[in-house]
Amino acid sequence: MAGILTCLWKYRNYIVIVLTPLLLLPLPLASPTSEAKCGYVIILMALYWCTECIPLAVTALLPVILFPMMGIMESNEVSPSLQQSHILINHFLLEWDDICVFSSVIQVCIQYLKDSNMLFIGGLLVAIAVEHWNLHRRIALQVLLIVGVKPSLLMIGFMGTTAFLSMWISNTASTAMMLPIANAVLQQLCDTEANAEEREFNMAAAKNGLDNQAFEMGDAKMSKELQSKENTINLDKDDSNGIISSLEAQQRRLKTEQKYTKLTKGMSLSVCYAASIGGTATLTGTTPNVIMKGQIDELFPDNGGVINFASWFGFSFPNMVLMLALSWLWLQFMFLGFNLKSTFGCGTKKEGDREAFQVIKDEYKKLGRMSFAEGCVLTIFTLLVVLWFTREPGFIPGWATLLFNKDKTYVTDGTVAILMSALFFCIPSKLPRCCGRSEDGASSEAPAALLNWDVVHEKMPWNILLLLGGGFALAHGSEKSGLSIWLGESLIPLQSIPPFAISILLCLLVAMFTECSSNTATTTLFLPILASMATAIEIHPLYVMFPCTISASLAFMLPVATPPNAIAFSYGNLKVLDMAKAGFILNILGVITINIAINTWGVAMFNLNEFPSWANVTKTP
Structure with missing residues (x-):
């Protein structure tokens, strides 16, 4: 029996791939409606995404296959441009039915390359350039040099730096860069403190020994016999004291190492948590943010650009800062305690601080002076952020509206992202020297650009683009098939529940679900359902x-x-229980913080107390 179970476990992915669509097949067969067929595709993709029996990106491509074959994209949805091209296509001997199928495929495929995908590509190109020229490392080390190496300040320094970097580069890259630096600094602090305590202990023992000798030499009244006897006893005492001293020294060092082992756990968790929290602050910080913008634009095309870089930042950045502060307080309590004297460095040795600080300083010196390439990347990055903020700030007309079109904004955040990221392929990485010579005397070649396609191809997560497209295709299919309206009507009884309670319950549900599934898949599955629910109960x-x-x-x-x-789990000698205990409280704090934000400044920013006219899309498909 055990052998059979082992074999089944080895082939579990293939079993899920084959059995899942067969077990779900009664759904479209029993109710051969567009809604049931679309539900079949969504459930199938959800199970494939949760089990990861095939790569996530491949699962995201299933709508390209299933939507046209199951008739979810109906034949009468042919775009006007295709209808006008009917005569042209007939020259290629295509029948009208074939054209309709062809258009159905196009209707699905265009979901995989929308404006949100372009925004994501542009943001990733900037992040790749920052990583390629080590600009993120220079920023991180410079911040740590300012913060210092006191335990509590060091933790908030690492958390703040990691969160800032995660706003612009991937959470994984910022964590992978910051954790080795944190471990090196903590190891140096541990070794320095242990050595300092050992030196102090030895000096105290030596001082006590000198005091005893002076006392014995000053006792002139003692006889030679008693002196020799007492000396013999003293020698025995010295031996025993030496053993005791050695044990005490070992215990002190062990205690110091245990303290820093606990601190290392806390620091590792603080870095990885800060990376996840920091990614929520900007529209391009993490994939779910871009998915939400794309879903809003797909499901509510008349929303007037309610979500852009500036509006997202205005809402999410204060929420990120609040979450980061609460996370620091919780990790401080869990791993450091609230002893201000020890954690803020009032009782630490100055020598230990200097040596640990020197570790960071040496790492910074290895980077050398800022190169021309780093300066260019920093300039382009700064310009991109400024253009994002000022494109359409909301409270005043942005530059895109004033310069290009006063009635309708054609320039989007994706336009700006692609424009600025394209400069990386046009600007040289070194100052051009027309008369430069190489070492052998030959004329030197022109310097390479800041980025080349080989670097981009290696570091670009192409699978995420397919995941984004798969989510947009699901949303489009739900809308066209009528599944969104059916779901909305089914959720109308939720009108009796206060909106704030609905928001809290849904946040807890999503937070639990994302522990077992990728945040990209979680957002892709939930957002179309949430949009349908919101329109049905008119919030x-x-x-x-x-x-x-x-x-x-x-x-x-x-x-x-x-x-x-x-x-973090691989770096910090962590146990699953350590992460579960710390993470459970942070999940609760995060949900509370988000709902405080949405019910305070979120209401003021987006006028959330009213049901917007652009959200009233309950039309018969």
Whole structure:
């Protein structure tokens, strides 16, 4: 029996791939409607995503196959441009039915390369350039040099730096870069403190020995016999004292190492948690944020650009800072305690601080002076952020509206991202020297550009683009098949529940679900359902979609929940229980913080107390 179970476990992926569609087949057969067929595809993809029996990106491509074959994209949805091209296509001997099938495929495929995908590509190209020229490492070390190496300040320094980097580069990259630095600094602090205590202990023991000798030499009244006897006894005492001293020294060192082992656990968790929290602050910080913007634009095309880089930052950045502060307080309590004298460095040795500080300083010196390439990358990055903020700030007309079109904004955040990221392929990485010579005297070649396609191809996560497209295709299929309206009508009884309670319950559900599934898949599955629910019970879609999107990044409890957790688990000598205890409280704090944000400044920013006219899309498909 055990052998059979072992064999089944080895082939579990193939079993899931084959059995899942067969077991779900009664759904479209018993109810051959468009809604049931679309539900079949969504459930199938959800199970494939949760089990990861095939790569996530391949699962995201299933709508390209299943939607046209199951008739979810109906033949009468042919785009006007295809209808006008009917005569042209007939020259290639295509029948009209074939054209309709062809258009159905196109209707699905265009979901895989929308404006949100372009925004994501542009943001990733900037992140790749920053990593390629080590600019993120220079920023991190410079911040740590300012913060110092006191235990509590060191933790908030690492958390703040990691969160800032995660706003612009991937959470995984920022965690992988910061953890080795944190471990090196803590190891130096541990060794220095242990050596300092050992030296102090030896000096105290030597001082006590000198005091005894002076006392014995000053006792002139003692006879030679008593002196020799007493000396013999003293020798025995010295031997026993030496053993005791050695044991005490070992116990002190062991205690110091245990203290820093606990501190290392806390520091490792603080870095990976800060990476996940920091990614929520910007629109391009993590994939779920981009998915939400794409879903809003897909499901509510008349929303007027309610979500852009500036509006997202305005809402999420204060929430990120609050979550980061609460996370620091909890990790401080759990791993350091609230002894200000020890954790803020009032009682630590100055020598230990200097040596640990020197570790960071040496790492910074290895980077050398800022190169021309780093300066260019920093300039382009700064310009990109400024253009994002000022494109359409909301309270005043942005530059895109003033310069290009006053009635309709054609320039989007994706346009700006691609424009600025394209400069990396046009600007040389070194100052051009027309008369430069190489070492052998020959004329030197022109310097390479800041980025080349080989670097981009190696570091670009192409699978995420397919995941984004798969999510947009699911949303489009749900809308066209009528599944969204059916779900909305089924959820109308929720009108009797207060909106804030609905938001809290949904955030807890998403936060639990994302521990077992990727945050990308979680957001892709939940957002279309949440949008349907919001329109059915007539609450602002952002009131539930925004908190749940951020909650999808609250994957704090398990090492497999997100790559930053896995990296920290391998570095910090952590146990699953350590991460689960710390992460459970942080999940609760995160949900509370998000709902405080959405019910305070979120209401003021997005007018969430009213059901917007652009969200009233309950039309018969």
